[in-house]
Amino acid sequence: MPKVVSIHSYRGGTGKSNFTANLATTIALQGNRVGVVDTDVPSPGIHNLFSLEPEHTNKTLNNYLWGETPIEDAAYDVGEKLGVAGDGKLYLVPSSVKADDIARILNEGYDVRLMNDGFRSLVKSLKLDYLFIDTHPGLSKETFLSIAISHVLVLILRPDKQDYQGTAVTVDVARQLKVRKMLLAINKVYSSLNVDALKQKVEETYGETVAGLFPLSEDIVQLASEGVFCVNYPDHPVSQEFRKVAQQIVGD
Amino acid sequence: MSDIGDLQSLASSITAVTSPFRNYLTELHGTFQAINDGAVADYIPELALAKPEWFGICVVTKDGQVFDVGDCDQLFTIQSISKAFVFGLALEDHGREYVNSKVSVEPTGEAFNAIVLDEVTNRPYNPMVNAGAIATTDLIKGSSSTERLKRMLDMFRRYTGREHDINVPVFLSEKATGYRNRAMSYLMLNFGMVGDKIDETLDLYFQQCSIMVNARDLAMMSATLANGGINPVTQERAIDERYVQDVISVMLTCGMYDASGEWAYRVGMPAKSGVGGGILAVVPKQLGIGTFSPPLDAKGNSVRGIKVCEALATDFGLHLFNAAKPERELQAWIDGNDTDSW
Numbered sequence: 044m045p046k047v048v049s050i051h052s053y054r055g056g057t058g059k060s061n062f063t064a065n066l067a068t069t070i071a072l073q074g075n076r077v078g079v080v081d082t083d084v085p086s087p088g089i090h091n092l093f094s095l096e097p098e099h100t101n102k103t104l105n106n107y108l109w110g111e112t113p114i115e116d117a118a119y120d121v122g123e124k125l126g127v128a129g130d131g132k133l134y135l136v137p138s139s140v141k142a143d144d145i146a147r148i149l150n151e152g153y154d155v156r157l158m159n160d161g162f163r164s165l166v167k168s169l170k171l172d173y174l175f176i177d178t179h180p181g182l183s184k185e186t187f188l189s190i191a192i193s194h195v196l197v198l199i200l201r202p203d204k205q206d207y208q209g210t211a212v213t214v215d216v217a218r219q220l221k222v223r224k225m226l227l228a229i230n231k232v233y234s235s236l237n238v239d240a241l242k243q244k245v246e247e248t249y250g251e252t253v254a255g256l257f258p259l260s261e262d263i264v265q266l267a268s269e270g271v272f273c274v275n276y277p278d279h280p281v282s283q284e285f286r287k288v289a290q291q292i293v294g295d
Numbered sequence: 296m297s298d299i300g301d302l303q304s305l306a307s308s309i310t311a312v313t314s315p316f317r318n319y320l321t322e323l324h325g326t327f328q329a330i331n332d333g334a335v336a337d338y339i340p341e342l343a344l345a346k347p348e349w350f351g352i353c354v355v356t357k358d359g360q361v362f363d364v365g366d367c368d369q370l371f372t373i374q375s376i377s378k379a380f381v382f383g384l385a386l387e388d389h390g391r392e393y394v395n396s397k398v399s400v401e402p403t404g405e406a407f408n409a410i411v412l413d414e415v416t417n418r419p420y421n422p423m424v425n426a427g428a429i430a431t432t433d434l435i436k437g438s439s440s441t442e443r444l445k446r447m448l449d450m451f452r453r454y455t456g457r458e459h460d461i462n463v464p465v466f467l468s469e470k471a472t473g474y475r476n477r478a479m480s481y482l483m484l485n486f487g488m489v490g491d492k493i494d495e496t497l498d499l500y501f502q503q504c505s506i507m508v509n510a511r512d513l514a515m516m517s518a519t520l521a522n523g524g525i526n527p528v529t530q531e532r533a534i535d536e537r538y539v540q541d542v543i544s545v546m547l548t549c550g551m552y553d554a555s556g557e558w559a560y561r562v563g564m565p566a567k568s569g570v571g572g573g574i575l576a577v578v579p580k581q582l583g584i585g586t587f588s589p590p591l592d593a594k595g596n597s598v599r600g601i602k603v604c605e606a607l608a609t610d611f612g613l614h615l616f617n618a619a620k621p622e623r624e625l626q627a628w629i630d631g632n633d634t635d636s637w
Binding site: 044045047155156159160163166167184187188191192194215216219220221223 | 302306309310318321633
């Protein structure tokens, strides 16, 4: 049965897109058919990590939401360049980066049901094993939808007070929406923190599992912006941590 | 509403989107959209403007969960569907005994606009034929025509949870061409079944037929009846609980014009249709259905609307007297998560 995985954070700048790209690629490299939808319509970005240039994407999620094209036509195979081979596949449905397109969708809004129908159609037509949804930070109707349809919701937070509070709100919403499984990932953990104590504290606070912790390091930030980190540095501890998180998504 | 209430209501609207039941309705909509039988009503020019492809399906549960597919925002005139609700208002104004002395509740095989009264009692046959509806409209209380209209519009607002307007061109056209209804009114006046304010009552009658609604409104009105007279979203009472059974039972026996008998047998959901293309069907204690599709069959009922009600009744065992285990269990389909079947 196909699994829907939503990656969300209450605030921006948590490294959501990077996390989504790495996790999706890790799972695709294990021989799964994976799709990623960038539903961050107001501020799309994940296409950069997959080296998908806007001039090569004449159809985007926006065109689907305007009823101009089936969603499958806005899906691009980004796996080949990353070495996804064999049974594995990795597709990305990007959002438009054109200012006019972003303005139009913010102005007019769109029917959230279309998004749901689009996800279903994408999973069926591309025969996906996993559908990753990269969301816009904060809570909105779209976030609610992506949480409601998720088999696994991954919440990313940084170890600071604002993220702690925001995550508590999101956890409440997710429970209201009867989400089936929630995982927490802590990113940008500075080196002075006691990792085990942090993990324990966060798990106690929210009553959910911390699936992975990722360090704050200038090196990683620099390397990560060049593409999908776990492909470029498969043996790095960060890549191992991604495989650990992937295991908790694939494993059950 | 409190924060919790808002969160719950947003959560409920989102879980409606992901429900397999909505997916079921979407498929139903796709299947029946292809049907091109029937003809749009054209006895007045305004009705003939309706597009034959318009098609909306809405289901509202008694818990206030809304499932809508297709053209559920498209407004159209309520036409005869109002008759069931004005009957309810007349009951509230005068009680059962008095209303029954003015209008019977017997189904008639005659057409909805037949000029025929019960030969013994001189009452019109039932509140769902034109003569009966004019008689119930006559019973609506109010010190002036404006107040009577306001009370009627306010009743519809309680059922749907929003304000309603009257389509003035439709009202004026109905009024200009309503000779038959005028004739019937004078016949009833002759027998003392209606008061002598014929023009005022007829205006009110044509106005109630010209109220603008959409498929969601119909489903909400129906869900309100299914919920014992309380709008499941606003929690406002729309009709005295004592008269809910009156309205629903007359819908079952007389609601689908002279196709009512076969409807009760085959579909088994109390319903009322209008020549504007609307059908409203009630599943008591469970849900309300509203459909909108203008092409009508020879008896004046929406072709696609009939198909939708038949399918829902069969697939989920919603026939009032169904005893067999249905193919699909309604609550499971409503509560489930669509992604489980992707």
